[in-house]
Amino acid sequence: MSPSICFLSFVSKLSLVVLLLSVISFPSCLSDRVTEFALTKREESDLKEQNKEEVVMAEEEEEELDPEDLEVFSPTHQWQTVRPGQALPAGLHVQLNLQTGERLARLPNNENEKSDERDPSKNKRLGPIDLDPSSFTTQELKKALAKMKESTKADDMLEQKAHQEEVRRRFRPIEKLKEEFRELNMQLETDFEIMTKLINRFNSTTSTLEEKIAALYDLEYYVHQVDNAKDLLSLGGLQLLINGLNSTEPLLKEYASFVLGAALSSNPRVQVAAVDGGALQKLLVVLATDQLLAVKKKALFALSSMLRNFPYAQQQFLRLGGLQILRDLCTESGMETLHIRIVTLLYDLMTEKLLLTASQDNDDHVQERTQQYSQVNLDPAIVEQGWCTIISDLLKQPAHDSREKVLRTVQVLLALCRDNYKGDQRLNHTLSLLRREYEELAAEEQKEGDEDGYFKELLSSINSIAQQLK
Numbered sequence: 001m002s003p004s005i006c007f008l009s010f011v012s013k014l015s016l017v018v019l020l021l022s023v024i025s026f027p028s029c030l031s032d033r034v035t036e037f038a039l040t041k042r043e044e045s046d047l048k049e050q051n052k053e054e055v056v057m058a059e060e061e062e063e064e065l066d067p068e069d070l071e072v073f074s075p076t077h078q079w080q081t082v083r084p085g086q087a088l089p090a091g092l093h094v095q096l097n098l099q100t101g102e103r104l105a106r107l108p109n110n111e112n113e114k115s116d117e118r119d120p121s122k123n124k125r126l127g128p129i130d131l132d133p134s135s136f137t138t139q140e141l142k143k144a145l146a147k148m149k150e151s152t153k154a155d156d157m158l159e160q161k162a163h164q165e166e167v168r169r170r171f172r173p174i175e176k177l178k179e180e181f182r183e184l185n186m187q188l189e190t191d192f193e194i195m196t197k198l199i200n201r202f203n204s205t206t207s208t209l210e211e212k213i214a215a216l217y218d219l220e221y222y223v224h225q226v227d228n229a230k231d232l233l234s235l236g237g238l239q240l241l242i243n244g245l246n247s248t249e250p251l252l253k254e255y256a257s258f259v260l261g262a263a264l265s266s267n268p269r270v271q272v273a274a275v276d277g278g279a280l281q282k283l284l285v286v287l288a289t290d291q292l293l294a295v296k297k298k299a300l301f302a303l304s305s306m307l308r309n310f311p312y313a314q315q316q317f318l319r320l321g322g323l324q325i326l327r328d329l330c331t332e333s334g335m336e337t338l339h340i341r342i343v344t345l346l347y348d349l350m351t352e353k354l355l356l357t358a359s360q361d362n363d364d365h366v367q368e369r370t371q372q373y374s375q376v377n378l379d380p381a382i383v384e385q386g387w388c389t390i391i392s393d394l395l396k397q398p399a400h401d402s403r404e405k406v407l408r409t410v411q412v413l414l415a416l417c418r419d420n421y422k423g424d425q426r427l428n429h430t431l432s433l434l435r436r437e438y439e440e441l442a443a444e445e446q447k448e449g450d451e452d453g454y455f456k457e458l459l460s461s462i463n464s465i466a467q468q469l470k
Helices: 003-064 138-170 174-182 190-205 209-222 226-233 239-246 250-264 268-276 278-288 293-307 311-319 324-333 336-358 363-375 379-384 389-396 398-423 423-445 452-469
Strands: 080-082 091-097 104-108
Touching: 003 091, 091 423, 174 389, 174 398, 190 209, 190 226, 190 239, 209 250, 226 239, 226 250, 226 268, 239 250, 239 268, 250 268, 250 278, 250 293, 268 278, 268 293, 268 311, 278 293, 278 311, 278 324, 293 311, 293 336, 311 324, 311 379, 324 336, 324 389, 336 363, 336 389, 336 398, 379 398, 389 398, 389 423, 398 452, 423 452
Parallel strands: none
Antiparallel strands: 080 104, 091 104
């Protein structure tokens, strides 16, 4: 037999032996593996049961926790997601994921990395924090929060007390000031006390004319205020002023009218009391009789303050012939300074009625006011007494301000006086003269760079009136 054949026979026998050994050892290995798998399954089942018990315990603990309990983030050297509502200890590295919106935080990896908490001893917000979650309880956290709230309230109380002490240090009470003024022979008085003294001085029979005039002059300063004017009424000073209109002294009439006009201005309660006290009749008497220009000027001021926004007084004014008295003043020589004041008063009385009529508000107050104004027959009286011509003739005034007031009054009167104005040659001639004058003045304004100047507005009013009269 050749050597090669012998070698092959030996290899085949050896392979057969290895195969037999493998078959014999396989069951034992399989049993070992099965045992290992069984142990693994037991361990996994034990872990699942343990996890279930932990979940149940965690749920029970969560049910016992108060919703307001503080949850502190427990940082490590790995990045962790920060849940909403968790409090972050100082000194952590924090990142914000711009795509998901999650916040990540971790401890600094080494001493060389920068930290936001440079000096933990100076951190007054949270103080030193134990990072071990099991080192504090819910009750301890509640107590800590309660102490923080108490300390905050204590700080607020201290700040409030400090502020009060600062106010006491900088300012002194009124009683202390009165005492100091009293030591200096000075007395700190209220407006009511001052007005009482002024009224008594004006009403005293021992006061001289100069003292009474001085008292009225000072009183006028105080009654501009609405509350002080009401105090004047309660003190009886209003009736004293009305009686002062009957004085034979022109200065007393003048200053009594002056104070009366200041008290009546935009004060309905005082207006009603003045009409009931006879002030309207006395003012009309002053305007209708021979008086100094200064006296009539102040009387007209008081009358205007009484009539504005007071339809009952306007109705009584027409009934007593007040419009006729004003017309006589406009034709009286030496009273030219009163003409524009009278025109302004008539313009105000007409426009306040027109504005109320055009109002879209339908509340009870507006309806009541509309009913009151419907009883004031001012427009027919203006046409009957010839005010259309009287007012248009005032366009000859040289002052631009006076012309402006007359022009705006003529525009309001166009609805009443259109027929009179269309045939008035003097008015048409006056409008032509004024148009040429203001065209030149408006052109000069435009050259100076003022596109919408004062004279251009007056020219526009003149052209508007002329256009409506064609």
